[in-house]
Amino acid sequence: MQTPKVTARAHTNIALVKYWGKKDEQLIIPQNGSLSLTLDHFYTDTTVCLDDNATQDTFILNGIKMDPTKVTKFMDLIRQQANVSTPAIIESVNHVPTMAGLASSASAYAALALAGSKAYRLELSPKDLSRLARRGSGSACRSIYGGFVEWKKGYDDASSYAVPFIENPTWDIKMIAIVVNGAQKKVASRAGMQTVVNTSPYYPAWIKQAELDLENIKQAILAKDFTKMGQIAESSAMRMHALNLSATPHFNYIEAQSLVAITQVEELRAHGIECYYTMDAGPNVKVICQGKDLQAILAKLKQHFADEQLLVSAAGPGAKIITS
Numbered sequence: 001m002q003t004p005k006v007t008a009r010a011h012t013n014i015a016l017v018k019y020w021g022k023k024d025e026q027l028i029i030p031q032n033g034s035l036s037l038t039l040d041h042f043y044t045d046t047t048v049c050l051d052d053n054a055t056q057d058t059f060i061l062n063g064i065k066m067d068p069t070k071v072t073k074f075m076d077l078i079r080q081q082a083n084v085s086t087p088a089i090i091e092s093v094n095h096v097p098t099m100a101g102l103a104s105s106a107s108a109y110a111a112l113a114l115a116g117s118k119a120y121r122l123e124l125s126p127k128d129l130s131r132l133a134r135r136g137s138g139s140a141c142r143s144i145y146g147g148f149v150e151w152k153k154g155y156d157d158a159s160s161y162a163v164p165f166i167e168n169p170t171w172d173i174k175m176i177a178i179v180v181n182g183a184q185k186k187v188a189s190r191a192g193m194q195t196v197v198n199t200s201p202y203y204p205a206w207i208k209q210a211e212l213d214l215e216n217i218k219q220a221i222l223a224k225d226f227t228k229m230g231q232i233a234e235s236s237a238m239r240m241h242a243l244n245l246s247a248t249p250h251f252n253y254i255e256a257q258s259l260v261a262i263t264q265v266e267e268l269r270a271h272g273i274e275c276y277y278t279m280d281a282g283p284n285v286k287v288i289c290q291g292k293d294l295q296a297i298l299a300k301l302k303q304h305f306a307d308e309q310l311l312v313s314a315a316g317p318g319a320k321i322i323t324s
């Protein structure tokens, strides 16, 4: 029998209502439900090949051999289910800056869940694939699907997974990622949200508000109410960053150039061009807008940022196998 070798591609997703905190750190069960848009511009390609002669996994990221510990922990979940102990060679290429708040962990673990499960001959349903991806990185459970995706928080391993909300939106929504700094962040998402859950006095209010935001943004998306959707997304992001400032020790992902980007969006809005910003665990700003306004918004942003810092996405597809 030929050694199984499978390549999968998954796109990143950006949350409009953020996931920021776990109820169960081991199983990655979130404190609140979240909702995201999968993006067509940023993705990860991951190849998994079983390695009969090896005693441990090999992990190569963007052509560089890396410490496989975290990836091995994830692959062990697959191997347990498949009842196979053979190590693997995992080769991954990020078409997205790694660990810069542009959701590389989402595309990474969605691609690895798909390529890994297929390489070990598991036939997982989309729901079980989402549950598996969640174990690598919470946000990855949403990258199994395209378009608008909801992560149902659930209460245990079986009940916490993403579902498509609108997989093929007919809405002409665009997201401009303003890459103000593509370098790796100092505080990983995992550590940041853990500090917040453990120490922020505002955390109970966050959970309550996030659940309201989730219900309201779903209504806004169904009604194609761009204003309402944008306002909720912007507020959710800023509340998340406020939590970070309220933690002990406090920390912050917002940089000077992030504020320049935010100010541009607010000025555009003041001039009647509707657009909203969101930010994840990193300094890069994403601008949500409608296709009809894209060129006007880019023209304004180009006064402050180079062309290569402005990356435009539309809604992207779910995870898929490229070769097997």
Ligand code: ADP
Pocket: 044, 061, 070, 071, 092, 093, 094, 097, 098, 099, 100, 101, 102, 103, 104, 105, 106, 108, 109, 112, 137, 187, 188, 189, 190, 280, 281, 282
């Ligand atoms: P991001 O904002 O990019 O999602 P995170 O703070 O969530 O950053 O951390 C990224 C995590 O994902 C790190 O542990 C990093 O090593 C891991 N990662 C990134 N890309 C890959 C990949 N292609 N395959 C496996 N792990 C990856």
Ligand code: DP6
Pocket: 014, 015, 017, 018, 019, 020, 028, 034, 103, 105, 106, 136, 137, 138, 139, 140, 189, 190, 191, 279, 280, 281
């Ligand atoms: C700010 O999914 O990267 O992007 O589950 O610990 O791997 P882990 O964290 P991760 O956190 C993402 C946080 C966020 C918001 C979001 O994507 O919902």
Ligand code: CO
Pocket: 103, 104, 105, 106, 137, 139, 189
């Ligand atoms: Co991440």
